[in-house]
Amino acid sequence: MTEVKLGLQGVVIAESQICSVDGVGGKLMYYGFDIHDLAANSTFEEVVFLLWNGRLPKREELEALQKDLVDHRTVAPEVMDLLKEFPRDQHPMEALRTLVSALSLYDPDAEDMSVEANRRKATRLTAQIGTLVAALGRVREGKEPVAPDPTLNHAANFLYMLRDRAPDPEEARSVDVALILHADHSFNASTFAARVTASTLSDMHSAITSAIATLKGPLHGGANEQVMRMLLEIGSVDKAEPYALRLLEQKRIVMGFGHRVYHTEDPRATVLRKMSENLGKRAGKTAWFEMSRKIEQLMIREKNINANVDFYSASAYYVLGIPVDLYTPVFAMSRMSGWTAHVMEQYANNKLIRPLAEYTGPKNLTYVPVDKR
Ligand code: COA
Numbered sequence: 001m002t003e004v005k006l007g008l009q010g011v012v013i014a015e016s017q018i019c020s021v022d023g024v025g026g027k028l029m030y031y032g033f034d035i036h037d038l039a040a041n042s043t044f045e046e047v048v049f050l051l052w053n054g055r056l057p058k059r060e061e062l063e064a065l066q067k068d069l070v071d072h073r074t075v076a077p078e079v080m081d082l083l084k085e086f087p088r089d090q091h092p093m094e095a096l097r098t099l100v101s102a103l104s105l106y107d108p109d110a111e112d113m114s115v116e117a118n119r120r121k122a123t124r125l126t127a128q129i130g131t132l133v134a135a136l137g138r139v140r141e142g143k144e145p146v147a148p149d150p151t152l153n154h155a156a157n158f159l160y161m162l163r164d165r166a167p168d169p170e171e172a173r174s175v176d177v178a179l180i181l182h183a184d185h186s187f188n189a190s191t192f193a194a195r196v197t198a199s200t201l202s203d204m205h206s207a208i209t210s211a212i213a214t215l216k217g218p219l220h221g222g223a224n225e226q227v228m229r230m231l232l233e234i235g236s237v238d239k240a241e242p243y244a245l246r247l248l249e250q251k252r253i254v255m256g257f258g259h260r261v262y263h264t265e266d267p268r269a270t271v272l273r274k275m276s277e278n279l280g281k282r283a284g285k286t287a288w289f290e291m292s293r294k295i296e297q298l299m300i301r302e303k304n305i306n307a308n309v310d311f312y313s314a315s316a317y318y319v320l321g322i323p324v325d326l327y328t329p330v331f332a333m334s335r336m337s338g339w340t341a342h343v344m345e346q347y348a349n350n351k352l353i354r355p356l357a358e359y360t361g362p363k364n365l366t367y368v369p370v371d372k373r
Contacts, residue, residue, distance in 0.1 A: 004358050009260065013353065014195075018051060018341050019186040023261035028268065030184055031055065039271045044154050044179040044334070045069065048126060051184055051341040052119070065123075066153070072127035073148040073157070076106035080135065080145065088140040092133070092329050093216040099132050100125070100212055104205030111203060118347065121204045122340035129336050130154060133329040134161035137322075155179055158333065163321065170282065171320055174275055175330075178313060181268040182331050184338030185309075186261075190215040194339045198346040199353040207346075211339045212332055218255065221335070224327040227256040227314035231291050232324075240294040248302055256311030257299050265306045272312035279319040288315035 005011045020029045028035040030047060031054050038047060042056075049057040049065050057065065079102050086095050104110045107124060109117035135145035138161075146161045156172035167175075185191070194211035198204070215221035234243045247254050259266055273292075280289040292307075292315050299305050317327050 002356075002358050007260075008355070013187070013355075014351075016186065016342070016345060017054060018345060019184045019338070021186045021261050023259070023263050026262060026264040026267050028185070035181060035267050036271065039177050039180050042180060044176050044183070044337075047180050047183050048337040051337050052122065052344070068123050069127040069154060070148070070150045072124045073131050073150075075128050075131050075135075076103065078106055079103055079132075083132065083135055084139055086140075088142075092136045092140075092325055093212070093222070093332075095136055096129075096132060096329050096332060097209060097212045097216065099136075100129065101205060101209040103128060104203065107205065110205065113201070113203065113347070115344075115347075118204055118344055122344065125204070125208060125340060126336045127154075129333050130158045131161065133326060133333050134158055136329065137162050137326050138164075158330075159320070162326075170279075174279060174316065174320065177271065177275065178316065178330070179334040181271055181309065182313075182334035184335070184341065189217075189220045190335065191339055191342050194343055195346045196353045198343045199350055201347075201350065204340065204343050207343045208336065208339055211335070215332055215335065216328060221310075221328045221331040223255045223308070223310035224314050224317070224331060225324055227292075227311055228318055228324045228327065230255055231288055231315065231318075234291055237287055237290045237294060240291040241298050244295045244298050245302070254295065254299060254305075256314065257296075257303075257305045257307055259306070259308045262306065262308070266308045268309040269307040269312055272309065272316060273307070276312040276316040276319070279316050283319045285319050288318055291315075 018031065020027075020032075022028075030038060031050055033050065033056075038050075042050075045066050046056060046062060048069070049062060079099055082102055083095065083099055086098075103125070107121060109120050131145075131148060138145055143164075146164045148157050149160050149166075152160055152166070153172070153176065155176035156167055159167040159171060159175055187195070190211040193214035194207040197207040197210040218226050230243075234240050244254055276289045276292065277286075280286040289312075292312060296307050296311065299307070313331075314327060317330065318324070322330060
């Protein structure tokens with residue numbers, strides 16, 4: 001009998017140059033650059049260039065990409081109208097999945113599979129998703145969407161469009177760093193979904209729609225929202241440990257912990273822990289960070305399981321005033337850069353992705369007419 005690798009665990013299915021994850025050493029690199037170096041020194045726009053070109057941009061290249069992203073932030077009015085028609089109590093990830101899919105209907109390159117057209121689509125998708133997420137956050141509260149501000153970078157403009165006020169530099173930089181940290185993560189589930197779709201030579205919008213649908217699940221990008229719901233339910237620092245301990249006793253999963261690849265600390269969590277602490281102190285709202293820290297210490301002590309990217313991003317986003325159900329859409333906003341990079345890499349050296357399954361169902365049955373069953 002063939003060995004079955006449930007969940008494709010440990011299976012290497014392709015070569016990729018974009019991102020390397022060292023699950024034992026706890027290292028993450030985009031095209032050879034350590035995530036800590038990028039988080040400390042680069043911007044989201046630089047990382048987008050890196051993911052799409054395999055190298056850091058020269059100044060004029062960076063300025064050209066920044067301009068391109070700014071120029072493409074405005075979403076087709078038909079898609080904005082669609083957004084306004086959606087039921088207001090639906091989850092924003094449902095809406096985002098539908099809206100990104102709808103963007104293709106108004107994209108001049110929708111069916112053009114040339115390298116240049118795919119790059120243009122990647123630029124539009126990366127620029128426009130921020131506008132969609134911010135508008136989703138406002139419209140369901142009965143507010144008008146805010147038009148993008150061309151003087152602001154991707155991160156600052158997102159906060160501006162969401163809250164209708166320019167963020168201060170530390171808020172803007174925190175979101176910028178969060179976007180850098182979430183931009184890519186090799187063959188994670190949503191990226192794999194995008195690549196499977198792209199491998200059939202379906203178009204980029206279709207591949208990205210698959211990715212968003214996959215990111216939505218609580219075992220993947222949906223975890224950051226669940227972490228915050230847990231912290232809100234806990235409510236105070238003294239209740240954090242007993243709450244998490246109860247979950248473990250009941251053999252339940254604690255959201256924001258564990259990882260298929262990392263067997264040590266997720267290097268993104270290291271940066272986000274500090275960010276959550278700093279933002280909390282600055283806002284005089286340290287309880288969310290302190291609760292998180294207690295849960296983390298308990299998880300390491302009791303189970304030797306570390307926090308992942310979704311754990312500290314939750315408390316950081318909360319202090320920034322990002323609505324809880326927008327956490328996963330914000331993840332998507334960043335990961336769009338990585339998804340599109342992977343789709344382009346897939347097209348460049350395509351092979352249909354089509355694994356096998358070990359059949360364990362019944363065999364050799366004979367058809368029985370419906371009235372004789
Ligand atoms: N809380 C409690 N126990 C956990 C856990 C968590 N968050 N994550 C893993 N474990 C335990 C499992 O119960 C299992 O224990 P067992 O061997 O005694 O049965 C063991 O650790 C291995 O976990 P498993 O679910 O088999 O690993 P996986 O690679 O299939 O799953 C995740 C990885 C990410 C799906 C899993 O860790 C998880 O569900 N985490 C919570 C959701 C989350 O934060 N997702 C975002 C990932 S970035």
